[in-house]
Amino acid sequence: MKRALGIDFGGTSVKFGVVEGKEVIDHADSIDTQEFTSRKELILEIEHRIKTIRRQHPDLVAVGVGVPGFVDFSTGTIANLTNVAGWQNVPLKEILEKKIGLPVVVENDANAMAYAEWKLGAGKGYEHLIALTLGTGVGGGIIANNQMIRGANSGAGELGQTSINYRERVGAYGNPGALEDYIGNREIAQEAIRFYKNHGINKTAAELTPADLSKLAEMNDQISLEVWGWVTDKLACALMNCCYLLNPEAIIIGGGIAKAGNLILEPLREKLKKSLSPTFIDDLKILPAHFGNEAGMIGCAHLAMEEAE
């Protein structure tokens, strides 16, 4: 079976994994990005690590890099990384291919996750699906007509930037009421602090991560259930919009919050049922993602293997 290197470029680290089929067979390496003061140094270090990993895995056929931001998939040029400074207009594919002599693809991390779920995970066999990751931010990827939908500049799938209220305060790009500004992990914690305070309980953001809120809900803590109700209201509206626009067969939910499982999947279905006509809801599957944190790495590696064919 073919193997490719998947690289997960995050806000604080760059992780390397050798991917074969549905597995990361070797968590090969990791870089702490904080240690690098310039983009150029960081890219040099990435090249160095790739070369080291290739010595241990000479059968690698390609390299796939997943990045948290806007990237033109056709050229592999990063337009902008949302939470990483200094990464505008970086032709990463071109730079890496020259140095390492293997095909390289660069893809938005949420698209890579969607690709992994569609080709190998919970979305296998569907021709039309929406995949989303819920974490610090909210990312998404779209499959329609059995193809990845990237749009004009590979920007498609930015579910977290879509609005659920035109009257709300504006977000990172001037967009009012962006989903991410309601249900990003930090925003949920802030909202949860208010819910508990209303009940005379003081808690900190550190005590109210999605994982904490899930545990509380499992213990039938009513306030945490109210918080989850608040979260799923927001998410249901954004997903309703996706359904009316794209009529998917399945919605696949991954990322940290997704660990809340039926705390969010069941209420989401109920809320969508109330707001979608039968054409859109009757056959709709709402599914937890198959892959966890490795989804992006696996998706990128497979996109790279396809490129290498």
Place this chain on the structure above:
Amino acid sequence: MKRALGIDFGGTSVKFGVVEGKEVIDHADSIDTQEFTSRKELILEIEHRIKTIRRQHPDLVAVGVGVPGFVDFSTGTIANLTNVAGWQNVPLKEILEKKIGLPVVVENDANAMAYAEWKLGAGKGYEHLIALTLGTGVGGGIIANNQMIRGANSGAGELGQTSINYRERVGAYGNPGALEDYIGNREIAQEAIRFYKNHGINKTAAELTPADLSKLAEMNDQISLEVWGWVTDKLACALMNCCYLLNPEAIIIGGGIAKAGNLILEPLREKLKKSLSPTFIDDLKILPAHFGNEAGMIGCAHLAMEEAE
């Protein structure tokens, strides 16, 4: 050049036109649907008219029907017509093909309009576009990867049902804050009545159609300009969502309101520029539709010609 019959199935009439290239070369016939008490009678009359038209146009290769509602494009079965009672689960393609012996396609009218604009009109040459019609309702159609996007049950493109405010009152399908419930023609008129009343002026809905409001705005009537500002705020939010999800190259706007032209196109661009990151707005074209009322008829006829090939 090939010719097909396009049928525009509306809320109050069924219109027939012979289509060749970009033209309706013969506005062949029209039925007043109010005269028919049963669906069966109306379908018989449609068959009868088609046969009559074929005698005059023996070279017709196919028939395309555009309907205002949900239809499964692959089978040509109407699931439901939004404003026409008694049209649930009607296999119209099958019924008509049996009787008239020509290939028949049945398509949602907004999808048909999008198809016409993409293949022959303002959207020609684009691989990724959103087309919308603004009228009594708000319809839409999506092209991505140079293909029509219909989704699982051909429901995709229902832009008018997407929400711009999760907190607003629910619409036809239980969906809160649906775009159509803000900027359908009737809703604009109601809002305009309020704007004028706030300035001490009493006007009726009949005096405040989009055409009236356009004329007033052209005469620099400040209140009508406020109304258009209110309309474009709502539309900009829904289109922003489409852009973040689909990253189109072009947005094409047709229907009655579109006649307001630069009263809406320019403000829309300004508002989108404020709320979209450069990846989405820099290359985006916002264009008036090429076709008017005939868009659906022409689109259906061309879809039918493709089917007949």
